Amino acid sequence: MTPTREILWNINALGPILLYSLMAIPFVFLAFGLARRVRMWRQGQPEDRFDRLGSRIWHAVVMSILHGRIVRRRNLAGGLMHLAIFVGFVTLFIGTVIVMIEADITVPLFGVSFYRGDFFLGYKLAMNLAGVLLILGALAALYRRTVRRPATLDTAGDDIVILAFLIVLSVQGFALQALRMAVTEDPWGRWSFVSYPMAVALSGLPEGWLRGIHLANWYVHFLTNFVFLSYVAYSKMIHPFTSFANVVFRRHQPRGALEPIENLEEAKVLGVGKLEDFTWAQLLNVDACMHCGRCLEYCPTFTTGKPLRPRDLVLELAGYMADRGGIFSGELGQGENSARYRWGAGPDRELIPEVVTPAELWDCTTCGACMEQCPVYIEHVPLIVGMRRNLVLERGEFPEEVTAVFTNLERLGSPYQFPPNQRAAWTKKLDQPVPEMAEVAARGEEVEVLFWVGCLGSFDARNQRTTVALARILQAAGIRFAILGKEECCTGDPARRIGNEYLAQMMAQQAVETLNTYNVKKVVTACPHCFNAIKNEFPQIGGNYEVIHHSQLIHQLLAEGRIQLDPDSALARGKVTYHDPCYLGRYNGEYDAPRAALAALPGLELREMRRNRHASFCCGGGGGRLFMEETRGTRINQARVREAMDTGAELLAAACPFCMTMFEDGIHGVGAEESFTVLDLAEIVAGSMIAPTSPAGGDARPEAATPDRQE
Amino acid sequence: MLTGRYGITSAAAVVVGIALILLSELGGVHAARVFGTALISAGGIALGVLVGLDQPRRSTGLARLRAWRVSLGILAAAITVVPVVVALAAALVALPGAADDGRGGTAVLGTLIALLMLVAAVGCFVLAVRAIRRAARPVTPGDPASAGEE
Missing domain, CATH: 1.10.1060 (Fumarate Reductase Iron-sulfur Protein; Chain B, domain 2)
Structure with missing residues (x-):
């Protein structure tokens, strides 16, 4: 006896007539809702997101199946819950299609039946497993939404209705299978490991009752499916469509690059007001x-x-x-x-x-x-x-504190009220001179790398120490480098993120023109904001350079043995924690180089903060916030400093001048000046460097780096 | 749009599809079923897309449906759950009879599963009714906390 079952068992001709004829209704509702959504999206401005469509779709399929961004270590329970619902739902859907192919295509058209034998037994097992996964996943979701209720999870009535639908549909499926098997007593019934015990329990009832209850459940099951399908486009269940579409049409430009306003002078609409x-x-x-x-x-x-x-x-x-x-x-x-x-x-x-x-x-x-x-x-x-x-x-509406930033950028090329001719003032703290590109070009020479100092590194007293430290490292490694000096200007990063695209484009244009004048090929900077702008946004206006962050260069120099560290230096001992700057880590994917550089000092014990790498917590200074007052809630920089201190470290390693400024302020804010210090990676490395033997080497220890450290 | 060429074609596809289903089930021409299904599905999808892409307009029927949505939702929830509750409750009632035929352990397990599913189904009904009623309550604009659980 070949294992199989009669499709549409206990259902007379009226059943399939209603089932197939009424099918138009859910399709109308579903298509209407989807089309209405497409119509809504088309209210927006045109944008080409149809390039590489094949790879876009393939990536979306892979992401959907593998749940790449859903199942994450920090959201493991929620991710697995969604995965269970997804696998259960999709498997049951595929199972329904398989039955349809057998009943409506292969048997009536070709006389071929595949829904039997081992395939049938495996099918039954898979469907029962899928039903269990779906029910357990949906029950876990209900528990999470109605009992646990985490602060970040918002629950609307729709969420509950959807989960209830999924559970009831699965339960109906199991009940139908059990009722049928209670009558037919399939010898292979055990493969349906959930329905079979229920079928045994039901077998004590008269056959007429079982058939009656089965018939009612069958009609209600297909109607429930149709109502569910009709509801999809007007509920959260639309997400298999909208989320998939969103992944397909996601932006493929570098994440750190904001789209510019094209033809700014002639643009009729500036930004998004409607x-x-x-x-x-x-x-x-x-x-x-x-x-x-x-x-x-x-x-x-x-x-x-x-x-x-x-x-x-x-x-x-x-x-x-x-x-x-x-x-x-x-x-x-x-x-x-x-x-x-x-x-x-x-x-x-x-x-x-x-x-x-x-x-x-x-x-x-x-x-x-x-x-x-x-x-x-x-x-x-x-x-x-x-x-x-x-x-x-x-509208000319922005926080008052930003007015001075805009004015300074426009007049002086930096957010600060310092004249450009003071940009290279920090070089006086070095024993060796730092050439400017204008001098180098005048001599007809070339440099290996341009050191883009950045506004904070140039003018801010605290960040000047980082700049000096990096210059000492470059000199110790024997790298031929130069700076732009008074010709350097802001990259436009703060202006662009604050929303002053006009000023941002002006700054960026000026910077690119200067860099192109000197035919610059390679740029190193200690500022992740400058790094991001030069790397990802300057290409929009014809500035294409190899850009490296100082943490990457330091790591490379250490790996190549071009600078030597003293493992017994005062800075190379104790516990340190590293803060991932957003514009280096999340926006540009660099998490390892700074850690590798710290690891070159074996006396330093790196302790990770709770939120690190791609899940790092902001210092509070990006997006122009460095220049704005923080008046609401607790201060972000203090929250991060407390988290850093919770690691037990005495030293916070930074790799960004914005973060440095925020953390210096945060440490003062929490009153930890005596016990906790923030130093840039360059300061730690330069402060631990063995002085180069070359005659022009000079003292490699960064000024004031060591005294800052509380021993 | 529905009166246009595409609308009429789509509606006709649904009608022809239903005719083919009738032919399949009443006339015994089972090969017609898949074609009927395809026409009904394609026609339904086309109708939905045509109306969806059209200019939104007021529909008194839909407005009435919206006005009754709470009652309709609760009624639908009840209709959805009652037959399965009956089936699962039947498994509980039938246990003594089933336990006598030598498969008592399996029957008890089946009853337990049925009981769990019964609780889940009834629980879902209660939660869904609450959710439907809550969703119909007006919400103060800009005040998410007033309606939710945060």
Whole structure:
């Protein structure tokens, strides 16, 4: 006897007639909802995201199946829960299609049946396993949403209804199988390891009862499926479509590069002042949010009690878009359209400040933690910077403290009120001269590398020490380098992130022209913000250079033995913790070089902070926040300093002048000046360097590096 | 849009598809079923896309549905759950009879599974009704905490 089963057992002709005829209804609802969404996205500005479509789709498929951004070590329970639901649901869906192929195609058209034998037994086993996974995953999700309720997880009625649907559909499936087997008593019933025991329990009932209950359950099961399918496009269950589409059409440019406003002088719209000013891909971004709250977990503003919550900002926009797009088929302007979004409150509001408040926009440090964590690649920072641009360029509204920054950038080429001719003042602290590119070019010489000092490294007294330390390392390694001196200017990074695209483009253009004048090929900098701008944004305007961060160069010099460290130096002992700068780590993927450089000092014990590498916590200084007052919630830099101190380290290693400034302030803020110190990686290495033997070597110890360390 | 060429074609596809299903099930021409299904699906999808891409307009029918959504939701939840609850409860009732035929252990296990599923199904019904009722409550704009669990 070959193992198989009768498809549509106990169902007369009316069953399939209704099943197939009514199938049009869920398809109409599903297609309508999806088309309405596409229509909403098309309100946005054009943007080409159709390049390399094959690889885009392939990557999205792989990411969906492997759950690459969903199952993560720090979200293991939630990730596995979603994986169980996903595997269970997809397997059951495939199982349904297999039955359909057998019943509707291979048998009636070709007389071929494959739904039997070993395949059938494996199928039964797989379907039971999938049902169990789906039920357990959905129950875990319900527990998480209704009992545990983590602060980052927001639960709407829709979330519960979806989970209830999934559980009930699975239970119906098991019940149907059990009722059928209670009558047919399949000898291979044990392969259905969940339904079979229930079938045995049910076998005590009269056959007529079993058939009656089976019939009722069969009709309700297919109707439940149809209602569920109809509900998909108007609920969170749309996410297999929107999230997949969002991953397919995600931005492929370097993450650290913000899109410039093209033809700024002639642009009719500056930034995003209306929903329609976003690009279609950004509107898809907004629609893809499933309010999982992952973006909140590492967000420096949410975790320190500030108004900006990246998830809520996206949902505010989603609710607003639903209001304006008429997703539920009402007229444009139906408030009910946003019923799914608790934030939706009508389409007649102004984007800023009624949908998104300026406080939310100015809180962002552009650290990128939200984008790094988002399972569906939503890019929050470009959304925020787009709206900042509108505030700054169209309305002239920005925090008062930023006015001086803009003025200084415009007049002096740096955020600070120092004249350009003081940019090289720090070189006087060195024993050896540091040539400027103008002199080098005048002599007809070339250098290996241009040292881009940056504004903080040039003018800020604390960061000048890092600059001096790096110059000493370069000199000790015998690298032929030069600086731009008074010809250097800001890269435009703070202006661009604050939203002053006009000023940012002006700065960047000036910098690229200078670099191209000297035919610069390779640039080293100690500032991750400059590093990111030169590496990722200068190519937008014709500036293409090999850019390395000083941590990478130091690591390379150590590896090549071009600088030697003294393992007994005062700086090379004790416990140290390293802070990953956002614009070096998350935006440019460099986590190892700074750690490798620290590891070259065997006396230093590296202790990682709880949030490190891609999950690092911001210092609070990015996105122009270094120049703004922090008046709401707890201070971000103090939160990070406390976390660093919790490791038991006495020394915090930084690799960014912005972080340095924030941490110096944070250490004072928490009153830990006596017990905790922050030093740049260059200071630690230069302070531990064995003085070079070359006659021009000089003293390699950085000025004031050692005294800062509390021994 | 529905009165346009594509709309009429799509609606016609659904009608022809249903006719083929009738032919398949009542006329015994089972080979027609897959074609009927394909036409119904394609026609339904096309209709949905056409209306979805069209300019949104007021529909009194949908507005009424929206007004009744809480009652309809609760009714649908009840209809969805009742038959399966009956089936699972039947497994509990049938246990004494089933335990006599030498498969008592398996029957007890089956009853236990049925009981767990029964609890899950009823629990889902209760949670879904609460969620449907809560979702219908008005929410103060800009105040997410007022409606939620945070």
